[in-house]
Amino acid sequence: MSKRNIILVGPPNVGKTTLFNALTGRRVKAVNYPGSTIELNMGVYSDNSDISIIDTPGLYSLKPKSDDEYITVAALESIKEITQSQSDKPDLIISLIDIKQASRHLIHSIQMIQQGYPLIIVVNKLHKDIHIDQMINLKNLEMELKVPILAIDALNKTELSSLKRLIKSYNYISYDVNQLHQNSISTQFKSIEGMLQKAGYSESFDKSFDMDRIFLNPIFGPLVFIGVMGLFFYSIFSLAGPFMDMIDSTFAFINDTLKHWLPKSWLTHLLTDGIISGLAAVIIFIPQLALLFFGIGLLESSGYLARGAVLIDKPLSWIGLNGRCFVPLLSGYACAIPAMLSTRNIQQEKIKKICCFIIPLMQCSARLPVYGLLSVLLFGNNALKSSLLLTGIYVFSLVLGGLTAILINPFIKGKTTSQFNIELPQWRVPILKNIWLQMIQQITSFIKGAGPIIVMIAITLWAISGFPSEEHSLAMMLGKWIEPLFLPMGVDWRVGVAILLSFAAREVFVSALVIMFSLASNETQFASLLSQATFAGTDQLIFTNASIAGLIFFFMVAMQCGATLAIAKKEMKSTRFALTQLGVYIGVAYFGAILINFIFS
Amino acid sequence: MKKKLSHIDSSTPCIVSSIETEDLDLMEELETLGFIPGTVVKVINKSFLSGPLTVFLRGAKVAIRKGSADIISVTA
Numbered sequence: 211m212s213k214r215n216i217i218l219v220g221p222p223n224v225g226k227t228t229l230f231n232a233l234t235g236r237r238v239k240a241v242n243y244p245g246s247t248i249e250l251n252m253g254v255y256s257d258n259s260d261i262s263i264i265d266t267p268g269l270y271s272l273k274p275k276s277d278d279e280y281i282t283v284a285a286l287e288s289i290k291e292i293t294q295s296q297s298d299k300p301d302l303i304i305s306l307i308d309i310k311q312a313s314r315h316l317i318h319s320i321q322m323i324q325q326g327y328p329l330i331i332v333v334n335k336l337h338k339d340i341h342i343d344q345m346i347n348l349k350n351l352e353m354e355l356k357v358p359i360l361a362i363d364a365l366n367k368t369e370l371s372s373l374k375r376l377i378k379s380y381n382y383i384s385y386d387v388n389q390l391h392q393n394s395i396s397t398q399f400k401s402i403e404g405m406l407q408k409a410g411y412s413e414s415f416d417k418s419f420d421m422d423r424i425f426l427n428p429i430f431g432p433l434v435f436i437g438v439m440g441l442f443f444y445s446i447f448s449l450a451g452p453f454m455d456m457i458d459s460t461f462a463f464i465n466d467t468l469k470h471w472l473p474k475s476w477l478t479h480l481l482t483d484g485i486i487s488g489l490a491a492v493i494i495f496i497p498q499l500a501l502l503f504f505g506i507g508l509l510e511s512s513g514y515l516a517r518g519a520v521l522i523d524k525p526l527s528w529i530g531l532n533g534r535c536f537v538p539l540l541s542g543y544a545c546a547i548p549a550m551l552s553t554r555n556i557q558q559e560k561i562k563k564i565c566c567f568i569i570p571l572m573q574c575s576a577r578l579p580v581y582g583l584l585s586v587l588l589f590g591n592n593a594l595k596s597s598l599l600l601t602g603i604y605v606f607s608l609v610l611g612g613l614t615a616i617l618i619n620p621f622i623k624g625k626t627t628s629q630f631n632i633e634l635p636q637w638r639v640p641i642l643k644n645i646w647l648q649m650i651q652q653i654t655s656f657i658k659g660a661g662p663i664i665v666m667i668a669i670t671l672w673a674i675s676g677f678p679s680e681e682h683s684l685a686m687m688l689g690k691w692i693e694p695l696f697l698p699m700g701v702d703w704r705v706g707v708a709i710l711l712s713f714a715a716r717e718v719f720v721s722a723l724v725i726m727f728s729l730a731s732n733e734t735q736f737a738s739l740l741s742q743a744t745f746a747g748t749d750q751l752i753f754t755n756a757s758i759a760g761l762i763f764f765f766m767v768a769m770q771c772g773a774t775l776a777i778a779k780k781e782m783k784s785t786r787f788a789l790t791q792l793g794v795y796i797g798v799a800y801f802g803a804i805l806i807n808f809i810f811s
Numbered sequence: 812m813k814k815k816l817s818h819i820d821s822s823t824p825c826i827v828s829s830i831e832t833e834d835l836d837l838m839e840e841l842e843t844l845g846f847i848p849g850t851v852v853k854v855i856n857k858s859f860l861s862g863p864l865t866v867f868l869r870g871a872k873v874a875i876r877k878g879s880a881d882i883i884s885v886t887a
Contacts, residue, residue: 521862533874628878
């Protein structure tokens with residue numbers, strides 16, 4: 211029996227993901243659309259394992275404007291490429307709409323009907339206070355459009371069984387509806403309006419109080435925005451603290467126990483100080499990453515992110531960007547990879563490129579362990595000073611990002627347009643289950659990506675640091691060879707090796723230092739060990755205020771990780787773009803760090 | 812009386828009469844959002860430093876830059 215496919219299509223925020231979760235149960239896998247990095251969620255229909263359900267990015271019209279919309283349209287056109295099924299077109303499309311916006315949301319449904327797609331239109335109950343059958347006679351509309359129409363409540367699973375019956379009894383032979391001909395959007399609107407009128411539907415202004423009178427108010431809007439963003443970052447750091455301490459002490463305990471019970475050998479050393487410490491360096495900032503993802507999910511799901519985009523549009527226009535860059539830049543503080551993926555929502559190619567270019571300057575969470583270590587070396591455990599340092603880093607990175615956007619503007623080809631039109635989703639109570647599932651998915655893919663790299667690097671570094679002997683190791687020979695590059699920054703070969711390795715993932719910097727500096731010592735307090743570390747054979751300290759300041763600048767600007775490089779290349783479809791980006795940032799970071807070290811020492 | 816959408820006061824309903832632009836992409840984008848002649852629209856908020864305007868139409872809220880609101884003619 212051949213596999214069948216059902217695709218969920220609809221504008222953003224009509225409950226596609228909620229319906230997807232309701233129809234699929236848990237067996238979800240992400241399928242890549244060929245030639246792009248986008249992931250379409252594909253799940254097995256809970257009533258019939260021969261049917262796959264596919265969730266798609268939101269779209270308004272079959273004429274795509276952004277890469278996100280393009281993917282949905284492409285998926286509709288060539289289902290074969292993403293599902294290995296025999297058919298070229300999906301067997302059934304479920305088109306979701308919000309009844310309050312019936313005329314706008316039926317536009318893409320009518321376009322799909324015109325192109326002969328087999329369709330069910332599902333009116334999702336998105337508002338507690340509405341009664342769909344009082345607003346419209348769906349039977350009449352069904353007769354006008356000649357496709358089945360059904361009202362459900364995906365969140366509370368009301369009428370889900372009717373939808374399932376409809377899916378089962380649906381005649382899979384392609385529909386023959388051609389009474390509507392391809393025509394302009396305004397004609398399509400007119401014909402939809404006519405049908406809606408016959409079904410007794412009329413659009414009305416919302417009588418209820420509009421929260422946007424406050425949140426988008428010319429005066430209160432920006433103030434609330436600053437407050438929300440401040441609270442967002444503050445709560446990420448303050449809430450993550452206890453979890454991070456817990457993870458830290460758990461790993462320390464495991465290490466101590468292993469060291470106590472296992473024989474003292476190089477293997478034990480590798481396992482504890484190499485692999486476990488290396489993994490700990492990654493796992494420790496999972497709480498922050500999880501909170502960042504959760505916070506962004508919460509803001510998005512409530513509808514605030516779109517408001518943020520509107521409020522920040524004007525300032526972003528000064529640096530040649532627009533409001534759609536808000537979400538990518540904000541995500542950049544979590545990780546550059548999802549950030550670059552979310553630039554697909556930006557419609558103008560030039561703006562998308564500039565945005566992608568400056569995303570690595572947004573301080574991703576992988577840099578936090580690095581700054582954490584450097585801040586301890588500078589200020590000891592002074593919490594006030596280190597939080598001031600971190601705030602300074604964040605603010606400075608914004609300034610740097612703005613300047614960079616202006617400077618590279620003339621070098622990036624493309625039409626400069628000044629458009630920014632966006633739909634504001636309804637305010638709503640966030641659906642915690644969706645946010646949670648999405649966060650788990652993001653965290654899992656992060657661990658799967660970073661974990662093996664960390665372990666591999668730890669083992670390799672360990673091996674070359676102790677071979678053939680600790681005094682004349684392979685690492686030292688290689689390190690000595692590259693040391694001249696790093697001496698102007700005020701650091702020795704060991705820090706140099708750690709910097710080079712941090713290209714794999716920035717947090718590797720910390721675990722690499724752990725391995726190389728703790729090798730020759732029994733000191734357990736790693737920070738005090740580093741602060742006393744000297745250049746070999748001298749009593750000259752490595753970590754001075756000058757060299758640390760240089761390192762902080764270096765990490766602020768340079769070393770986008772290998773994964774970021776790959777994503778930049780893929781998203782921009784240009785190796786040159788990715789390499790230029792890498793070269794510019796490494797160059798500026800390197801010479802900046804040398805200059806800072808020179809000035810302060 | 813014909814006016815630009817950007818000149819309409821907040822909370823005053825008005826009707827789109829035409830979109831005046833040579834830029835066909837922008838025209839189509841605004842049409843997809845629902846700005847078709849005959850559509851009833853209402854400005855909800857104008858924003859800080861003449862940033863985007865929030866407009867209610869066809870059961871939805873959209874934000875458009877002032878430049879776009881300048882090319883939409885409405886009758887009050």
